[in-house]
Amino acid sequence: MPRGAARRRRRAVPWLYLDRRDPRIRPPAGLLHAAVDGGVCRGRAAFFASCASGVIRRARTSAGSQARRRSQIMCPSISIVIPSFNQGPFIERTLLSILRQQYPGEVEIIVSDGGSTDQTVPILRAYPQVRWWSERDHGIADAINKGLSVARGDIIAIQSSDDYYLPKAFARTIECLHANDHAAIVSGCDVYLQPDGRNFSCSALDEHQVDPRSLMLRRVFPQHCTFFRREVIDRVGLLDTHIAEGAEIDFWYRALHHFSGRFFPWHTAVYQLHPQQRTQTGRRWYESLTGIIEHAENDPELGAIFRMSPDDKFNLYLRWQIQTAALAGRDDDVAALLSIARRDSRVTSETLDALALHGFLPRQRKPRGTGRHPNHTVPAIDWWRKEISGQAAA
Incomplete structure (x- = not known):
């Protein structure tokens, strides 16, 4: 169409471009109502479309939030605190046993190193997933407390730098926590690995509730197998740095005055035996343990809850x-x-x-009323060496 014709057509309807407030200018009869009705219809359509879009967005956001909440409940975040000092020959094995758990939830690894002079620091630098520092501390309890103070997980564990986890340790721990809502501290059973790194023996699988007395007399929570809820720290605080041996046992003992514990029948970690291990060289075990008990009994709150005969x-x-x-x-x-x-x-x-x-x-001699548990299997103690799901060895 010629440009002039188009221009003339536009000029033929002056109400489109003249001041509409002029009462002398009126659009053709019926045209204004049609335009208004059409605009209203389009406006209503746009309004309802916008509302529907908002509802869909909110529904999707709500569904996503609910899915995240369900995921956080079913797979809570886990923080692993590892105190270390000159454990270069073992610490990489510990890290790999955590990184290769294939746990769907968030896992935080914290290494509190006491200023190692061996290959520990170069190994830690090779793992960007690990949060670590290397500085002087005042002993293993102080190193653990530094890690606990920054841990963000809903579930927390303290792992020795010379011990390591077995496959599915995290999944089985969380399963136990879900099945025992009343339990704030749970532990699996351990495997004892000889210094040669080949021969091992398995502790008997056991399942029972844990209170202060049974912790001391029946079975102490093995640190390398134990996980606890965050509220334990909120209630009883951190480890007592004045205890020379067994600060973690004191922590469990105080916690069990307020919370329930549980052993579940799976082997979840390997306990490395070697001559330098603290539990082998410690000569003050009895003094430390009696000190733990006496300290708790002298506390007005704890002493009113439980006393040992x-x-x-x-x-x-x-x-x-x-x-x-x-x-x-x-x-x-x-x-x-x-x-x-x-x-x-x-x-x-x-x-x-x-x-x-x-x-x-x-x-x-076997414990009364116990035998081989149906969950007992030969543990794969070298599983951490293997490639899992295409993950490259570090």
């Missing part, structure tokens, strides 16, 4: 003496202590059963 304290002493001697390979000392245990009327069968459960007594 004198016979219980004697059984505690005997048990830890036998266990420490067995870990150190002092068979003659173990035999002498067992001879005392059989003659002393204060020694309970519960103490002997606890030692047998840990594998510290001869194999012919």
